[in-house]
Amino acid sequence: MNKRFPQPAVFGFLLPNFLGFLVFTLLPIGLSLYMAFTNWSLRPQVGLEFVGLRNFQRLLGIRQVAAAPQIPAGWYILAGVVLLAGLVGYLWANVAHWAGTKIGGTVMAAVGVVTVSASAATAPSQGLILAGLIALVCGLASMLSGRSPHVAAQREGNAWRPGAGTIPALLVAAAALVLWRTNAAVWSAHAPRDERFWQYFYNTVYLMLGIPVSILGSLGLALLLSNALPTGSAGRRMGGAALCLLGGGVTLALMWLGGMPDLGVVGGLLWLMAALGLAFNVVSFRTIYYLPTFTAGVALMILWKAIYNTKTGPINVAIAALGDWLGFSWAGPNWLGSTAWAKPSLMIMGVWTAIGGTNMLLYLAALSNVPQDLLDAAEVDGAGRWARFRHVVWPQLAPTTFFISVMSIIGGLQGGFEQARVMTQGGPAGSTTTLSYYVYLKLFQDLDLGYASAISWILFAFIFVATILNWRFGKGLEVEL
């Protein structure tokens, strides 16, 4: 068929897209990587220079802020010996039987990271760095290749023996402790070169704590929605809906006449929701729950900014009114204006936006794929509601949970820009500035394209690691459950 259809056709079809891809995707990626190693600036007076790793050193590096005490060499030797013992014991245990490799490996890798960073932070001792690197590599290797204890126990038909990987891992942890003790004085003599970067990194991760809440919420809503409401024939459904509408109308009219129109509207709307539910079943709820996700954007953030308004926002007005009614003088929190409440405020908004969104739809789809006969069999075996959920439904949902988590983490790491720009200006005191907003600040306050690019590449590195790690653990989860 290639003979009759000459290849030049390819160019016609691919060219428009490929040119755009080249100019607006590939070229920028290359350019961005290059910028990260230069002092590229929007200020015309700054001459372009290749600065090597300087941007990254400024971002991640550590500087000395006070005289650092000397550490007795004995501590290093002790730490090294314990570390080595742990390493040997760990490897030996794993050669004997492959249990506990995953946990051990994780601990190992973590210790490796601590060791390397600790020794890089203090007077760099090449031996320690080497030991840490070995630990890191071994840990990562067994983490990626090893089986999780559950599976190993099942395969080998015996109980999980925690001794296998864990005891040596504990030894390694002891070594880390030694390191930490010795270096406390040294650590306090040093500070990160770019403290804002670490603060904003912390903010980004902190704001991501809303993610599990919203995922669990989505799961709960999906479980609620996964069973149709057994409302009988079409006639009965419509009859029920009409009754609910009538109830709503009566509530509204009575309240209105009684001088409480607000309560009337609230009550009437609740009746209306029930009526819709009876008429269209769970579809109507799914639609309503989905609305915040579909309409999300700058406009809704400005809406929430008004909701959080300390004086005129409905939350604080309601708190004050409730206080009045009870005889207290209550004032609501200064939501977006205080360092204590700014992050929770953004998280609440985030949960509201995401809870009935795409994650819920994904869970709904996954729930409809749980085989009914599995559930029936479990019920016959006497499994209660919770047992059926825990041992039948939840394992079946594992791939979905994994996918949602990965996507949320990737989104969360890049997120927070719009909230910061629209709602808080990153404040108060930088408490809602995330890494993506930091990139923006570097761009338009400092006009430092090179530094901004370096931040964005570090962000990419985090995202990349999150993807890989979650992918591995996610796979394990599927097998394990």
Next chain:
Amino acid sequence: MNRAGMGWIGRLILLSVIGFAIAMPFLWMVTGSFKSRAEVDEGSIRLLPENPTADNYPILLNFKPDAHGNYLDLRFGRWYFNSFFMSLGITVLQVLTSAMAAYAFSRIQWRGRDKVFLLYLATMMIPGLVTMIPNFQIMVYLGLLNSYHGLILPAAFSAFGTFLLRQFMLSIPPSLDEAARIDGAGHWQIFWRVVMPLARPGLIALGIITFLGAYRSFFWPLIMLFDEQYYPLSVGMLSLDSSYGRQTELIMAATVLNVVPLIILFTACQKFLVKGLQLGGVKG
């Protein structure tokens, strides 16, 4: 279910209450947009406006002077137009170029095809933030800063769209275009007459995802536009908020105007929604 007896009534009530809680901010937004200047400043707990007024909308659209007798110093109507113009432009261009590229990747055999496609896939992992910075510099070079072209062009080509439609087109049986070929159709005819009609659900899904993304886009328009006349709604809302943020009733009216097109789109596309957004979930 019958075993649960009347338990479903409790579930209906629970679902209704949750639905109400989720809808509450929207309710407050709508009623707030009909309140008067004085009433908002009072900070009362009342949900419904005491003296309902529809003036906030004409004030916002510059048809009427505000409470102080001045016309607002902004161009909300223009921003509305810009948002639609930009979003539609991006959607049409992106769906078209992606579909053509997807055709080349799924229907034509050529050397290096899979390698080029892998390159497309690999770039999907890179966060938009990375390319945003150099794209700004590229816009400076091309002289497209502060223009509609600069808004639309970078979003008109997407690796994600190409990937999505390629997957879709792979599921269309090749025997159909074989038949068309025997009838003497060329690639162009096969593309328009055979593949495109069959890929319609995929095209619509990509169209919705793209339109939504463009309508919401904020970072890119924010950094590359300086003139208010080119602002889309998202950036316009920001200047509205910074100039008139204390007039909550205007903010609410503006938010309603922002959200209404989305709700219309939402109801119109219900059918494609679940599938389309699940596909969109891959993009994250």
